[in-house]
Structures are given as C-alpha cells and as structure tokens.
Amino acid sequence: MSLPSIEEPNDRTVLATLRGILPNLSPSEARVARAAIEHPAASAASTIGELARQCETSETTVIRLCRTVGFTGYPEFRLALAGAAAARGGDEYLSGEILPDDSVDQVVRKVMGADAAAISETAKHVSIPALTETAQAIGVAGRIDLYGSGASGFVAQDLHFKLHRVGLLSFSFADPQAAIASAALLAPGDIALGLSHTGTTKDTVRYLEVARATGATTVAITNHPRSAIVQKADILITTAAQETTFRSGAMASRIAQLTLVDVLFVLVAQQRVDATKDALKRTFEAVRSQQAAK
Secondary structure (H helix, E strand, O other): OOOOOOOOOOOOOOOHHHHHHHHHOHHHHHHHHHHHOOHHHHHHOHHHHHHHOOOOOOHHHHHHHHHHEEEHHHHHHHHHHHHHHHHHHHHHHHHOOOOOOOOHHHHHHHHHHHHHHHHHHHHHOOOOHHHHHHHHHHOOOOOOEEEEHHHHHHHHHHHHHHHHOOOOOOEEEHHHHOOOOOHOOOOOOEEEEEEEEEEEOOHHHHHHHHHHOOOOOEEEOOOOOHHHHHHHOOEEEOOOOOHHHHHHHHHHHHHHHHHHHHHHHHHHHHHHHHHHHHHHHHHHHHHHHHHHHH
C-alpha cells in the first residue's frame, strides 16, 4: 500500500502537517521543521538564507521541505507560517515548551492550550470521508476489535464500552497474546481499529497486519500520516496533537483520540437510532436496578 499524499496545506494546517511528518524527515529537514513548529512567527520573518543558517543547513534543504509539505516554494511556506502564528497568538503560545521556572499560570495556559489545540486542529483537517467510511463499517460489522497501548489503550477501552453499551460486539485487549489471537480470528465484514499516536507502536501495527490478512477492514488513528501503522490500514484517520514538555503531548494526543472516538460513536448511533435508543434504555434500567438492589 502506498503512503497517502500530504494534503496541500494552508495557514490552518501547516504546523499540524509538519508535526505529522517530522519523524520521517532527514535530520537537516527536521531541524527546519522544528524551527517552524516552535517559532512560526520568527521563521516567517526570516529569509530563506537566514532560516537555513539558523538551522545549520542549506537553502536547498529548506526548499525541499517546503515541497515535501506541499508548497511550491519558500514564499508560500512563509505566508502559511505567518498566518498560523497570527491565528494561534504567536510563538510563545504555540511552542508549549514548559520551562522549570514557569509559573503555575503559565503551566496551566500551556497545557490547556495544547489540549485545546489538539481538538481544534484535529477538527480542522480530519478526513470527513474517512470518518464516514469508518462509522458505516462499524455500524454493520460482525465484530469490532480495538487495539492500543498505553494512553491509546485507554481510548480503545472507552470506545469498546460505548459500542458494547449499544449492542455492538466489540473487544479491547490488555493482553498482547489475546489481542493477536483475536486479530487472527477476524473475517471479512469485521473491523480492526488500531490507535497509536506515533504510528510506530509495534504491537498495534502487528495486530492490524494480522487482521488485514484475514480480510477484515483495518482502520488506523494516528498523529503521523507517514508512520508504519499507515501501511497496514485500509482507512486512515489523523489527529493533530502537539508534543510538549513532560509528556503533556501524551495527554493532548489522548484528548484528540477521545474526541474522534466520540464523533465515531455518534455517527454510528445516527445510523441505527432505534436500536441505539433501545439498547441505552435497557442497559440504563439494568444498571439502575442493580444499584437499587445494593
């Protein structure tokens, strides 16, 4: 499966696009990308020669990065960075870097800013066709396997609870052997959905690989559209969470994933309104009677 092409960026998506492809860039291109991500206003104000010198690389490398992202040249790249910086309040807000001497107020603004940005930027350029196709496939699937490790594992479990509550046969797994065994037993018409912020979680990538070999439809939710998990996915859904100091990026990535999970659940519920309402009513009454009996 060929890697998906990068969407032509604009001043609302360029930073998320750069973050998404960062792990796949050469060291010299990555230095330029990090400078743009961390200091978009300053980078936009620099000539191509100045930016190249600041990043200890060549003008050719800068141009190559511009074209990799989807621009025809540096002038368009500068305009996009300037627009992104203006829309997001400048370099300090964007960087998310938490310093040892930051005040509590600064930490709150940076962490919450990263979380809010993860949701808003994901919403701006998430693929509507991919969400639609995934929701339709889940709604008619015979079985739904959900895979994730670490923070992504909690998101997989959250989606499992939501789908199971409305009568859909779904599973999430804490044990790797149980996950791989389940993936091997899937069949055409089933769904395997893997969540990995980096897209490189070996277990999750492997689960999708095994599930795909059975003929099941595979879905990947990741922040990096050129990562290993994309190779195993029939459908790709991307988030736009920003990594920040002290792993608050892991918090932002989880929030972005949880938001997409909520969207998917609502889309599935729309397709089967009567069945969803009936299932919610029955499970609510069962839980209420259980609580009353205590």
